[in-house]
Amino acid sequence: MTPMVLEAINRQIAAEFAASFSYLAMAAWCEHHNFMGAGSWLRLQSAEEHGHAMKLFNFVLARNHHARLSAIEEPTGDFASIVAVFERALAQEQEVSRQIDALYELAFQEKVFAAMAALQWFITEQVEEEKSIREIVAKFQMVGGDPSSLLDLDRELGARQPEPAPAEA
């Protein structure tokens, strides 16, 4: 591991914890506005992001380096509507995809092959996450303000089950 790659992975650990925190703030908004299904979906997403942070944390330690934890900014917790929550989630995932790509590029340039292997899992994961959230945004945009469709969609989101813990990096 080179110092630059280590520094970048440590920054990504903070970014994943920040994503976890942000999803939890979104869950709070949803549940406060009685979208309990969306709240449940976002709580699970928050837990997944925590898992992503821990995957990188474990990787750094497995490579015999110091995993540094930095401060997390207070996430946005105020939204204009339920669709705005998921639009924000999509923008957040697109930003994380850019971060992961940049991290992979750096690991490639620095020839840190173990980091490249670990980061491949994240590249695949980002494709899935962007896809699932893009679909949710599209559905909310489709139903607009129709109350019974919103209730159906909220119930559908509430059916999400926790994923088995990802394998260790």
Ligand SMILES: [Fe+2]
């Ligand atoms: Fe993540």
Ligand SMILES: [Fe+2]
């Ligand atoms: Fe994510």
